[in-house]
Amino acid sequence: MANGSKLPADLVLAGGGVKGIGHVGAMSVLEEHGYEFQRVAGTSAGAIVGSLAAAGMSAPELREVMSSLDFDSFRDASRLTKLPLVGAGLSVLFENGIFEGDVVREWLAGELRKKDIRTFADLKIDDPDGTLAPNESYKLVVMATDITRGELIRLPWDYERYGLDPDEQLVCDAVRASMSIPFFFRPVTIPYHGEPSTIVDGGVLSNFPIDAFDRADTAIPRWPTFGVTLVPKLPAGNATLFPVLGLFKHGPVGLTESLVTTMLVGHDQAQLAKPWIAARAIEVDTQKAGIVDFGLAPDEQQDLYDNGRKAAGAFLETWDWDAYLERFRLPSAPAIPAAA
Numbered sequence: 001m002a003n004g005s006k007l008p009a010d011l012v013l014a015g016g017g018v019k020g021i022g023h024v025g026a027m028s029v030l031e032e033h034g035y036e037f038q039r040v041a042g043t044s045a046g047a048i049v050g051s052l053a054a055a056g057m058s059a060p061e062l063r064e065v066m067s068s069l070d071f072d073s074f075r076d077a078s079r080l081t082k083l084p085l086v087g088a089g090l091s092v093l094f095e096n097g098i099f100e101g102d103v104v105r106e107w108l109a110g111e112l113r114k115k116d117i118r119t120f121a122d123l124k125i126d127d128p129d130g131t132l133a134p135n136e137s138y139k140l141v142v143m144a145t146d147i148t149r150g151e152l153i154r155l156p157w158d159y160e161r162y163g164l165d166p167d168e169q170l171v172c173d174a175v176r177a178s179m180s181i182p183f184f185f186r187p188v189t190i191p192y193h194g195e196p197s198t199i200v201d202g203g204v205l206s207n208f209p210i211d212a213f214d215r216a217d218t219a220i221p222r223w224p225t226f227g228v229t230l231v232p233k234l235p236a237g238n239a240t241l242f243p244v245l246g247l248f249k250h251g252p253v254g255l256t257e258s259l260v261t262t263m264l265v266g267h268d269q270a271q272l273a274k275p276w277i278a279a280r281a282i283e284v285d286t287q288k289a290g291i292v293d294f295g296l297a298p299d300e301q302q303d304l305y306d307n308g309r310k311a312a313g314a315f316l317e318t319w320d321w322d323a324y325l326e327r328f329r330l331p332s333a334p335a336i337p338a339a340a
Contacts, residue, residue: 013046025308143202
């Protein structure tokens with residue numbers, strides 16, 4: 001799948017709300033060093049940026065799109081949410097989320113159309129030398145959580161299990177499912193053989209799916225997988241998840257905020273402690289921005305972008321593909337999980 005002198009790589013992008021601008025900064029440095037992304041996996045914000053990258057949007061194009069984006073428009077409140085004081089709480093209680101999530105879905109659908117991408121059929125991989133299973137032969141996979149069935153789902157890979165043809169599913173719908181931050185954006189419903197399943201943010205179970213493209217056998221991978229994670233370590237980085245509920249920060253809502261934030265990042269902090277994960281992870285400093293801080297000023301957005309570039313630059317200074325293979329993937333490497 002590589003072209004010319006380009007260096008092939010797979011890319012995994014963590015969730016993190018508006019912090020996704022940091023992804024673009026990291027990607028810009030990887031592209032400048034000649035890397036070309038063959039497949040992209042993402043959760044939530046990583047799914048948004050990843051879908052555009054998989055559609056063929058370069059880092060400079062992504063930077064222009066994100067810079068012109070009105071993030072505040074993503075807070076598309078319903079009539080119930082707009083009720084003074086109690087609206088947000090009532091929306092969570094009766095509608096399972098404060099905001100509709102329709103604006104971000106339609107925006108993404110429009111950007112994908114500019115690249116002639118609508119369904120996952122438009123992102124199929126033609127790689128006769130590859131070993132991908134048919135259901136995994138796509139340039140994009142996004143993570144979502146099926147809370148009805150209690151499991152992580154990978155879209156479009158798992159659509160067939162739901163009795164759905166992956167080629168017919170809209171890319172924007174899968175990404176919208178992946179970004180359904182609990183209590184913030186309303187969950188979506190996917191039919192499971194005729195029965196409804198409720199889908200929320202993939203970060204509940206896998207915010208940083210760094211192992212998404214790892215081989216399950218002992219063969220040496222053809223190219224590296226780079227991961228970009230945006231979530232700062234807790235508790236210092238536990239920024240306010242629900243600023244709209246700031247009046248209720250102390251008490252049940254504050255507890256809910258901490259619980260959801262920990263769900264989204266706790267697992268990944270344990271992952272990053274593993275040497276074969278840390279060796280290919282680019283950690284972007286995003287502590288100054290909240291996950292749903294849609295009011296970021298231009299200079300704050302620039303800081304996130306710059307931090308992504310700094311993190312990727314520092315990572316590449318020490319990255320050595322041959323050394324990584326020798327340490328973790330060759331037969332002489334210490335015993336670690338096969339998927340690494």
